[in-house]
Amino acid sequence: xxxxxxxxxAVVTLAAxxxxxxxxxEAPSPAPxxxxxxxxxxxxxxxxxxxxxxxxxxxxxxxNLGEGPKLFGLDLTLTDPSRRLFDSAVIRANSWGxxxxxxxxxDVRRERSYNLSFDYRNIAYFNSLPSFANxxxxxxxxxxxxxxxxxxxxxxxELELMPGSRIIPYVAxxxxxxxxxxxxxxxxxxxxxxxxxxxxDRTNNFRGGVRxxxxxxxxxxxxxxxxxxxxxxxxxxxxxxxGNRTVPLLGRQTLLSTLEQAYRVEGDSVYTKGLVxxxxxxxxxxxxxxxxxxxxxxxxxxxxxSGKFVSFDPPLSSLRLFDSQMVLLTSESKQPHTSGSxxxxxRLHRRIRVTEAVMTDRFHTTxxxxxxxxxxxxxxxxxxxxxxxxxxxxxxxxxxxxVNVLADVLPRLTLRGGHRYVWGDAQVRAPQLSxxxxxxxxxxKMHVGLAGFVFRAAQKLTVSADFEGGSADRNYFRTxxxxxKKLSARANYQVLNSLNMGARFSLLDNQNPAQNxxxxxxxxxxxxxxxxxxxxxxxxxxxxxxxxxxxxxDLLAVVPSTLQSELSTYAERAHTGTALLxxxxxxxxxxxxxxxxxGSFFKSxxxxxxxxxxxxxxxxxxxxxxxxxxxxxxxxRLFESFYQYEGxxxxxxxxxxxxxx
Amino acid sequence: MSGGPAWAFLAVLLCAPAMPAVQAAGExxxxxxxxxxxxxxxGSETCQACHEDIYxxxxxxxxxxVEKDARRKWEGKACESCHxxxxxxxxxxxxxxxxxxxxxxxxxxxxxxxxxxxxxPTHVGRVFGGHGKNQVSCVSCHSIHGTAPESLVARKASTVxxxxxxxxxxxxxxxxxxHKHRLPEGAMSCxxxxxxxxxxxxxxxxxxxxxxxxxxxxxGDKRGPFTYEHAPVRFEGCTxxxxxxGSANPRMLNRHEVRLTCLECHANLPxxxxxxxxxxxxxxxxxxDLRSPRYRNCTICHVxxxxxxxxxxxxx
Numbered sequence: 001x002x003x004x005x006x007x008x009x010a011v012v013t014l015a016a017x018x019x020x021x022x023x024x025x026e027a028p029s030p031a032p033x034x035x036x037x038x039x040x041x042x043x044x045x046x047x048x049x050x051x052x053x054x055x056x057x058x059x060x061x062x063x064n065l066g067e068g069p070k071l072f073g074l075d076l077t078l079t080d081p082s083r084r085l086f087d088s089a090v091i092r093a094n095s096w097g098x099x100x101x102x103x104x105x106x107d108v109r110r111e112r113s114y115n116l117s118f119d120y121r122n123i124a125y126f127n128s129l130p131s132f133a134n135x136x137x138x139x140x141x142x143x144x145x146x147x148x149x150x151x152x153x154x155x156x157x158e159l160e161l162m163p164g165s166r167i168i169p170y171v172a173x174x175x176x177x178x179x180x181x182x183x184x185x186x187x188x189x190x191x192x193x194x195x196x197x198x199x200x201d202r203t204n205n206f207r208g209g210v211r212x213x214x215x216x217x218x219x220x221x222x223x224x225x226x227x228x229x230x231x232x233x234x235x236x237x238x239x240x241x242x243g244n245r246t247v248p249l250l251g252r253q254t255l256l257s258t259l260e261q262a263y264r265v266e267g268d269s270v271y272t273k274g275l276v277x278x279x280x281x282x283x284x285x286x287x288x289x290x291x292x293x294x295x296x297x298x299x300x301x302x303x304x305x306s307g308k309f310v311s312f313d314p315p316l317s318s319l320r321l322f323d324s325q326m327v328l329l330t331s332e333s334k335q336p337h338t339s340g341s342x343x344x345x346x347r348l349h350r351r352i353r354v355t356e357a358v359m360t361d362r363f364h365t366t367x368x369x370x371x372x373x374x375x376x377x378x379x380x381x382x383x384x385x386x387x388x389x390x391x392x393x394x395x396x397x398x399x400x401x402x403v404n405v406l407a408d409v410l411p412r413l414t415l416r417g418g419h420r421y422v423w424g425d426a427q428v429r430a431p432q433l434s435x436x437x438x439x440x441x442x443x444x445k446m447h448v449g450l451a452g453f454v455f456r457a458a459q460k461l462t463v464s465a466d467f468e469g470g471s472a473d474r475n476y477f478r479t480x481x482x483x484x485k486k487l488s489a490r491a492n493y494q495v496l497n498s499l500n501m502g503a504r505f506s507l508l509d510n511q512n513p514a515q516n517x518x519x520x521x522x523x524x525x526x527x528x529x530x531x532x533x534x535x536x537x538x539x540x541x542x543x544x545x546x547x548x549x550x551x552x553x554d555l556l557a558v559v560p561s562t563l564q565s566e567l568s569t570y571a572e573r574a575h576t577g578t579a580l581l582x583x584x585x586x587x588x589x590x591x592x593x594x595x596x597x598x599g600s601f602f603k604s605x606x607x608x609x610x611x612x613x614x615x616x617x618x619x620x621x622x623x624x625x626x627x628x629x630x631x632x633x634x635x636x637r638l639f640e641s642f643y644q645y646e647g648x649x650x651x652x653x654x655x656x657x658x659x660x661x
Numbered sequence: 662m663s664g665g666p667a668w669a670f671l672a673v674l675l676c677a678p679a680m681p682a683v684q685a686a687g688e689x690x691x692x693x694x695x696x697x698x699x700x701x702x703x704g705s706e707t708c709q710a711c712h713e714d715i716y717x718x719x720x721x722x723x724x725x726x727v728e729k730d731a732r733r734k735w736e737g738k739a740c741e742s743c744h745x746x747x748x749x750x751x752x753x754x755x756x757x758x759x760x761x762x763x764x765x766x767x768x769x770x771x772x773x774x775x776x777x778x779x780x781x782p783t784h785v786g787r788v789f790g791g792h793g794k795n796q797v798s799c800v801s802c803h804s805i806h807g808t809a810p811e812s813l814v815a816r817k818a819s820t821v822x823x824x825x826x827x828x829x830x831x832x833x834x835x836x837x838x839x840h841k842h843r844l845p846e847g848a849m850s851c852x853x854x855x856x857x858x859x860x861x862x863x864x865x866x867x868x869x870x871x872x873x874x875x876x877x878x879x880x881g882d883k884r885g886p887f888t889y890e891h892a893p894v895r896f897e898g899c900t901x902x903x904x905x906x907g908s909a910n911p912r913m914l915n916r917h918e919v920r921l922t923c924l925e926c927h928a929n930l931p932x933x934x935x936x937x938x939x940x941x942x943x944x945x946x947x948x949x950d951l952r953s954p955r956y957r958n959c960t961i962c963h964v965x966x967x968x969x970x971x972x973x974x975x976x977x
Contacts, residue, residue: 062839075817092817094847101848103818111726123848132911133919133958145961154879164726176881187962187976192955203881205870211782215732218780226870230882244955261977265970267886271871275785285775287785289861291872295886299970303977331970335886339872341861343788353768357788359861361872365895367888369971392973394890404794408766414796428892429973431945454796459764466795476896479925490828504830516930525831547834557928561950568924570916572909576834600837600845602909608917610909612839638839640909 038661040076040091044069045630045656054638054648055142057128062612063636064126065652070097072656086110100124115160125150125178131643135244142645143183145194145244150180168211177202186234186261186305188325189312191243191254193236201230209273216280222273226295227266234261240307249310252321257307262300269295287343296334303327314375315384322375333367333392351408355418360399367392393439398424404450412457418450420468426476446472446481465489475512478519478555482512498536502529516556518567523551537582544579551606574604591622599634611639626660700749700758707751708740715806716740722806723813733777743773743805762805767798774799783858790859797828802857818850825851832906841907853878854905874898876905887968891975893926894967920951923959945974 049067052059074093080086089108096102102122109115128147130137135145158172179200185192207224236259245254271293279285306324314320341359348354369392372385404418424444448470455463469485488506495501504527512519527547534540551572559566580598599615613635620630637649705728709716719725719739728739735742743762750759762770771793778784778799787793802824803814815821822844826833829851836844843849851857854875855865862868867875876899877884883894893901902922903913916922927947949956960966963975971977 090816094818101843101846103848105816107816121848123843127912129911133961135954135958135961138954145958146964152879164730166732174878176879178882184964185961187964192962199882201882203884213780216780218782220782220785222871224870228881228884244961263971263977269870273871275782277780277782277785279779285779285787287788289785291868293871293873295870295873295884297886297888297970299888301971329971331888333886333888333970337872339861341786341789343786345788355788355794357861359789361861363895365886365890367886367890367970369888392888392890394892394895396896402789406768406794406796408768411766414766414768416794426892426896428890452795454767456766464795477893477901477926478928479901480897502830504828506831525834527830527834529827529830545830545834547831549831549834555925555928556930557924558930559951560929560946560948561952565930568921568928570921574909576837578833578837602834602837602839604909608909610839612837612909614837 036079036661037081038076038078040074041658041660042074042076043072043630043656043658045072045654046070048653050651050653052648052650055130055646056648057130057142057144057147058638058646059636059648059650061127061129062638062648063650064100064124066098066100068098070095070099070654070656072654076661083110100126109163112162112164115158115163117156117158119154119156121154123152123154125152125180128183129646131640131646137645143194145183145185145192148180148182148197148199150178150182150199152176152178166213168213169209170211171208172206174205175203176205184234185244186236186256186259188243188254188256188305188309190249190310191245193241193243193256193259195234195236195241195256195259198231198233198235200232201228203228217278218276220273220275223271224273225268225270227268228295228297229267230263230265232263234263235259250320252308252310254309255307256305259303259305261303261305264300265297266299267295267297269293283347285345287341287345289339289341291339293337294334295337297332299329299331301327301329301331311375315373315382318380319375319377319382322377324376326374328372329369331367331369333365335363335365337361337363353406355404355406356402358399358401360397362397364393364395392429393427394429395427396424397426398422398444402450412455414454416450416452416466420446420448420450420470422446422448422470422472442476443474444472444476445474446470460494461492463489463491478512478517479521480512481510482519484508484510498532498534500529500531503527504529518554518556520554521552523549525549539584541582542579544581545577547574547576549574549576569607571606572604572608573606574602576600576602588622591625591628593619593621595619608643609641611637613637620658623657628658628660629656630658631655700746702738702741702746703748703751704737705740706737708747711754712740719806724805727777742777762798763800765798767796767801770798770800774803786856786859786861786865788859789861790856790865792857792865793859801828817847818844819847821850821852822847825857835904835906835908838907838909840909840911840913842905883967885968887965887970889969889971889973889975891966891968918957919959920947920957923947 046069047065047067049065071093072095074091076091078089078091086108087110089106091106093104094102100123104120106118107116126149128144130142130144132144133146134143136143155175158170160168160170162168182197182199183194184197186195203226205224205226207222209220209222211220212218236256238258241256243254243256271291274290276288277285304326309322309325311320311322314322339359339361341357343355343357346354368387370387372383374381374383400420400422402418402420404416406414406416408414422444426442428440430438430440448468450468452466453464465488467485467487470481471483475482486508490502490504492500492502504525506525508521508523510519510521525547527545529545530542532542551570553570555568556565557568558564578598578600580596583595584592585595596618599613602610602612604610616632616634618630618632620628622628632654634652635649636652639647705716724739727733727735727742728737730736733742741747745760747759762773775784804812807813815824835841844851854867856867857865859865860868862874869875869878873884899905902915904915905913908914910917914922916925924947926944929946951957955961964977965972965975969975969977
């Protein structure tokens with residue numbers, strides 16, 4: 001990888017030097033001699049990471065930056081002066097050379113001929129936080145039983161033909177795939193065993209369509225499809241594994257000797273999309289869309305495990321204790337999903353606009369499974385097979401209608417008022433212990449009042465605010481919005497030519513006073529932003545923001561061990577700041593060395609007090625008109641007072657060059 | 662549809678036929694304004710005389726297509742297609758005699774842009790989006806005169822994020838938390854999840870495969886459909902349990918420990934049977950002894966918490 005990177009950098013650097021080696025007047029193109037065919041910049045260098053103090057797994061889960069040569073950024077624009085093949089091609093790449101997030105993109109355009117875009121991402125998903133899903137943490141064992149180390153890659157490519165014309169066909173392909181390993185648990189009655197897990201999934205998406213763009217009307221028709229594969233494997237090599245249970249169950253010490261479990265999900269979906277916008281008259285714009293998808297999944301599952309187990313619900317009562325188990329299952333599920341929306345924007349008067357929006361979203365999932373299970377103890381075995389009782393079903397119908405009136409009551413003041421009505425119904429399978437039947441139905445109805453304003457006192461000051469307040473007499477879940485108020489306000493003030501200040505405030509207050517719920521949720525965010533650029537930022541510029549957020553949520557729950565009702569409380573009070581101070585130092589060879597200082601901090605108290613710091617310092621100095629050298633220092637520190645074993649801190653140093661082409 | 666909203670909708674529809682007359686009256690009033698309204702179109706070459714640098718740069722701007730596009734009916738008048746007739750300004754050279762879209766109220770500025778851009782798929786969710794309602798104009802995010810091929814709007818992830826963070830400061834603050842989507846690193850951008858032009862989903866969420874929530878584009882293994890669904894995932898989306906921007910809690914959960922997230926719904930208390938209440942209250946109880954560390958981490962046993970193809974209790 002490093003060799004490829006080095007070769008790539010050398011080639012790009014040489015390519016960039018070509019124009020100077022080739023006199024401009026000899027260029028066969030009719031373009032002006034001054035027009036460069038290649039512009040952009042490249043940033044590359046090396047990163048050194050000091051030893052990670054603290055928990056390395058947490059470091060990898062949160063930061064995960066490694067050492068070695070890197071291509072930090074590449075941003076190139078190629079222009080074809082003859083415009084024969086393309087007008088311009090933009091190539092971008094970021095964080096290559098073993099970093100956890102690599103991206104690359106290419107956009108090629110030729111006016112009225114085509115637009116071609118390609119995007120690639122490679123993201124490392126690593127998560128092994130010792131505080132998460134770890135029943136052994138009290139004993140000082142730092143092994144999360146739900147961890148993974150996956151490499152996820154994504155490709156998106158789209159070709160659009162004849163952009164700017166009346167009929168624009170397009171085709172696109174996306175692929176998203178991940179592969180890796182992890183730790184998860186294999187669950188049996190009364191015990192669970194952390195075992196190795198192989199994960200491999202892939203989604204392909206193909207779509208094509210045509211856009212018809214006329215002066216007063218547009219329609220897009222798209223047909224697409226996906227196919228999906230998700231293969232998971234759990235395994236345990238021969239050997240006793242005692243799991244999380246430390247005491248015998250029904251007089252037996254349960255253990256797992258071998259395990260081979262395979263989960264193979266394959267699915268596909270076809271979908272159709274139709275979009276329309278039109279302005280049949282100068283005072284009205286209409287919008288509409290129809291969306292339909294029909295994903296389905298087919299699953300084959302097999303499980304073969306041996307050891308010493310207990311069954312709470314055995315096929316034969318004699319096999320309450322058993323030594324091996326084999327499970328075969330096939331299942332399938334479908335989810336037809338239809339959505340539609342209609343919108344209108346009416347300019348009733350020069351100063352009054354009305355927007356009307358209606359949408360509906362409906363899907364229902366049906367699923368069925370066929371199971372065969374064999375338990376064996378010594379020479380005795382028992383098999384059960386059949387369809388688990390009942391057809392699995394989930395139905396969801398949701399609709400929303402909203403009307404807003406916007407009035408420019410003064411040249412600088414716009415007021416908005418409106419109303420939203422949300423309604424729907426749902427049906428799910430009732431839980432096994434339900435005493436109300438096998439199916440549960442729910443309904444949703446909510447009225448929401450909307451208001452807002454925008455005030456522009458000259459171009460220097462803008463103030464705006466939005467409010468919505470809703471009330472419902474019923475809901476699906478205990479935490480859903482019930483009687484709530486949402487408020488957000490923003491202000492921006494250009495104090496001086498060199499000083500801009502902004503302030504934001506937002507609030508969400510949701511209450512459900514019902515006797516068995518008593519949900520009381522309140523979150524508040526306040527933030528200020530400062531942009532200071534004295535003398536146009538020639539010497540110094542400062543961009544900084546500070547946010548203060550508080551969140552408190554109280555909810556009633558019965559604690560199973562005491563059977564007492566208690567208020568479950570979650571609280572968080574956080575300070576967050578980001579800043580970037582840039583200082584242009586006195587000129588050296590007509591170019592200015594630059595010092596940048598900044599970074600971010602996060603400090604919270606409450607249910608999970610956390611401190612996370614990411615300061616950064618960067619010094620760059622010009623070596624040549626088009627070459628700058630830079631040196632960067634970063635520091636990462638995570639500290640959690642209740643989970644101190646999860647903290648880490650590390651210094652990182654980067655040295656490199658930035659070439660401007 | 663019932664009650665108030667139906668009436669509001671009906672009223673809008675009933676008023677609609679009368680609107681051309683009202684609109685015409687409004688326009689007539691506007692036309693009655695004297696003198697400066699009489700400006701005429703002078704062509705882009707007249708603009709070039711004073712704004713040479715902008716004119717030259719504009720040759721490489723995608724909007725330059727307007728200058729040559731007979732279909733749009735602005736041939737040779739690309740500058741005035743946005744800035745309005747320029748004769749008065751050409752004579753006086755005064756700022757006040759020419760339209761500057763950046764200085765207009767958002768609705769007015771947008772009207773200019775939407776004159777050409779309304780009939781494109783990008784805008785189909787416009788009336789649902791927050792930007793349209795909160796009066797954020799096109800020019801807040803799009804620069805019109807840029808010369809680089811992609812200068813009309815930021816496309817590089819880090820630049821997109823910077824642009825959004827200018828207004829959404831508290832959201833950007835959430836990305837400074839330890840567990841987050843990788844936006845500060847430039848691996849993702851805000852528009853990967855949100856459609857700034859508006860979408861029929863709440864919070865202007867992007868959709869994939871026609872109408873599925875955008876989260877499933879990357880998290881395909883959570884898409885399903887599952888034989889045994891976990892209803893809140895379907896009804897309330899990922900945000901029922903996760904803080905999508907960033908969190909101090911592992912796996913970006915809403916609560917600091919897994920069991921507390923689960924207990925919010927699995928609280929061993931049925932929804933009250935209020936008159937007319939039809940909530941989905943029969944969630945399975947969490948009858949385990951939460952004093953034992955084994956049961957404090959629900960997802961150790963309920964491993965397929967997003968939905969299972971094999972087990973109704975989401976155990977495998």
